[in-house]
Amino acid sequence: xxxxxxxxxxGDVGPAASALQRERRRRALAATRAAAQTAGxxxxxxxxxxxxxxxxxxxxxxxxxPSPQLVFDTLRADWNNIPALSFIAFQSGGIKQALVxxxxxxxxxxxxxxxxxxxxxxxxxxxxxxxxxxxPPLFVLGTVPILVLAPFLTIWFGTARIVQAGLVIAFALVTxxxxxxxxxxxxxxxxxxxxQSLGASxxxxxxxxxxxxxxxxxxxxxxxxxxxxWSFATVAELLGGNKGTGKLIQSMQGLSATADxxxxxxxxxxxxxxxxxxxxxxGTWVIRWQE
Amino acid sequence: xxxxxxPPAIELRGVSKHFRLESGEQVRAVxxxxxxxxxGEFVCVLGPSGHxxxxxxxxxxxxxxxSEGEILSAGKPVTGPxxxxxxxxxxxxxxxxxxxxxxxxxxxRAKGLPKPERDEVVARYLRIIGMESYxxxxxxxxxxxxxxxxxxxxxxxxxxxxxLMDEPFVGLDYARRATLHTVLLQLWERSRATxxxxxxxxxxxxxxxxxxxxVVRGKIVMEERITxxxxxxxxxxxxxxxAELRTQILSLLELGAGSA
Numbered sequence: 001x002x003x004x005x006x007x008x009x010x011g012d013v014g015p016a017a018s019a020l021q022r023e024r025r026r027r028a029l030a031a032t033r034a035a036a037q038t039a040g041x042x043x044x045x046x047x048x049x050x051x052x053x054x055x056x057x058x059x060x061x062x063x064x065x066p067s068p069q070l071v072f073d074t075l076r077a078d079w080n081n082i083p084a085l086s087f088i089a090f091q092s093g094g095i096k097q098a099l100v101x102x103x104x105x106x107x108x109x110x111x112x113x114x115x116x117x118x119x120x121x122x123x124x125x126x127x128x129x130x131x132x133x134x135x136p137p138l139f140v141l142g143t144v145p146i147l148v149l150a151p152f153l154t155i156w157f158g159t160a161r162i163v164q165a166g167l168v169i170a171f172a173l174v175t176x177x178x179x180x181x182x183x184x185x186x187x188x189x190x191x192x193x194x195x196q197s198l199g200a201s202x203x204x205x206x207x208x209x210x211x212x213x214x215x216x217x218x219x220x221x222x223x224x225x226x227x228x229x230w231s232f233a234t235v236a237e238l239l240g241g242n243k244g245t246g247k248l249i250q251s252m253q254g255l256s257a258t259a260d261x262x263x264x265x266x267x268x269x270x271x272x273x274x275x276x277x278x279x280x281x282x283g284t285w286v287i288r289w290q291e
Numbered sequence: 292x293x294x295x296x297x298p299p300a301i302e303l304r305g306v307s308k309h310f311r312l313e314s315g316e317q318v319r320a321v322x323x324x325x326x327x328x329x330x331g332e333f334v335c336v337l338g339p340s341g342h343x344x345x346x347x348x349x350x351x352x353x354x355x356x357x358s359e360g361e362i363l364s365a366g367k368p369v370t371g372p373x374x375x376x377x378x379x380x381x382x383x384x385x386x387x388x389x390x391x392x393x394x395x396x397x398x399x400r401a402k403g404l405p406k407p408e409r410d411e412v413v414a415r416y417l418r419i420i421g422m423e424s425y426x427x428x429x430x431x432x433x434x435x436x437x438x439x440x441x442x443x444x445x446x447x448x449x450x451x452x453x454x455l456m457d458e459p460f461v462g463l464d465y466a467r468r469a470t471l472h473t474v475l476l477q478l479w480e481r482s483r484a485t486x487x488x489x490x491x492x493x494x495x496x497x498x499x500x501x502x503x504x505x506v507v508r509g510k511i512v513m514e515e516r517i518t519x520x521x522x523x524x525x526x527x528x529x530x531x532x533x534a535e536l537r538t539q540i541l542s543l544l545e546l547g548a549g550s551a
Contacts, residue, residue, distance in 0.1 A: 020424065020425070020428060020432065023432065189354075190380055190382065190384050191384060191386070193352070193354050193372060193378070194378060194380065194384040195397070195401075196371070196372035196373075197352060197353075197372045197373070197374070197376060197377055197378040198374060198377070198397055198398035198401055198445070198446070198449055199373065199374030199398055199401040199402055199449065200397070200398075200401045201401070204401055208386075208389075208397075209386065212386075212388040213388070215388075287388075288429070289387050289388045289389075289429045289430070289431065290387065290431070291387060291431040
């Protein structure tokens with residue numbers, strides 16, 4: 001007896017491999033077209049803003065509104081070193097060093113907060129005791145503005161990096177935990193029932209079913225936390241730090257160096273965009289299975 | 292020396308299941324049901340919607356506990372889900388984040404089967420369902436019929452003693468159903484597992500079953516054995532005797548639906 005199922009009767013099989021390849025090519029082409037269109041529109045949007053900025057700067061004092069050209073020249077000149085900074089802020093280097101300090105705080109803070117939030121959210125979603133015990137305090141923490149933590153962190157840790165990164169960690173943890181908890185609770189029982197009927201232990205259910213199923217919403221929360229993380233890190237530097245882009249902006253404000261402030265903001269914005277694109281790209285790959 | 296007969300694959304002894312509605316009213320979904328399914332039998336269960344078919348399946352699967360009575364699987368009380376009772380749901384439950392081959396291998400991996408043996412089993416089942424080239428495909432890349440085939444293969448690959456199927460082919464057209472019937476029978480003949488198959492389609496039950504049960508308001512109201520050998524052709528299902536049986540079943544279903 002032949003065990004192979006006859007292809008001629010399998011209406012939806014077709015020439016399997018080539019059909020898959022054709023489908024992949026078609027999707028890749030459509031994705032490239034969509035990406036090109038999006039990129040074109042984004043470039044047009046940026047050009048529009050720079051054009052408006054340039055027009056405004058034409059009739060305005062450069063100390064109030066420096067032209068785009070002046071800001072880009074300043075960015076280049078002060079990228080590695082701003083001598084005045086060492087006297088005012090006791091901080092050496094230029095825009096690059098400040099930017100690296102802030103970026104490390106944001107990326108590191110989000111990584112630590114999101115990892116902890118993912119595990120905590122899955123635990124809250126799966127274990128009723130944990131939900132009843134930790135749910136209410138986390139809910140309260142979620143309703144309190146994160147910036148309220150800044151004075152406490154400053155009292156406890158002074159001007160250490162943990163003060164600036166701490167706000168980012170706290171926000172990422174609360175955001176990712178809340179989203180992951182909800183996503184965990186939303187997983188249909190049919191998935192876990194099915195896995196158990198195939199002999200999966202609770203550990204396998206958690207690792208192989210619950211965690212992958214909650215990845216798409218959790219990755220969305222990571223992007224939100226990263227976007228907000230730039231604000232938290234910069235504001236924390238303004239409030240009590242002695243390094244970073246926020247501190248640099250505050251110091252330049254004292255010198256009325258508007259071009260430097262705008263150069264730092266532009267550099268921060270570009271870095272944030274690049275990191276968001278990287279997270280999106282990695283996220284798209286990680287959840288490439290999503291329908 | 293006397294030889295002890297093998298226990299039935301499934302046995303329900305006076306099983307009832309009650310649910311309390313939000314209004315406070317208590318509903319008896321399964322009503323003092325007793326049933327014995329010998330090992331290797333293919334049983335099809337018909338009945339109007341909401342009359343307890345899926346509840347019976349969930350009880351046997353161990354997803355729910357009976358309010359009264361006892362359920363045994365191969366002579367042992369059912370206390371929860373287990374790999375001895377594989378389940379194919381109405382909506383496919385393929386893990387979207389696992390490729391086709393990984394879906395089929397899921398139960399084997401949970402059992403701790405080494406990878407080379409796992410790969411061998413997966414390759415065999417992919418061949419049987421006619422999807423050798425799709426091992427690395429994601430479920431999202433498959434059609435509805437292909438997904439059902441993978442779901443069935445994943446359960447059979449785990450070699451359960453009992454296969455519980457809750458309207459697994461609902462929503463598919465006639466041709467795809469016929470294809471899947473062939474796949475199912477082929478897999479069943481190789482494994483000789485006991486199949487408990489819920490359907491709304493009388494012709495599907497007539498084509499597949501050793502025994503047809505009609506459940507109305509949580510009770511078995513009709514039980515009919517089909518002795519015609521498989522595979523059953525359209526001609527086989529067009530005889531006067533089969534037509535009469537179909538009419539009887541349809542009348543019961545109509546009466547049952549009206550009484551709900």
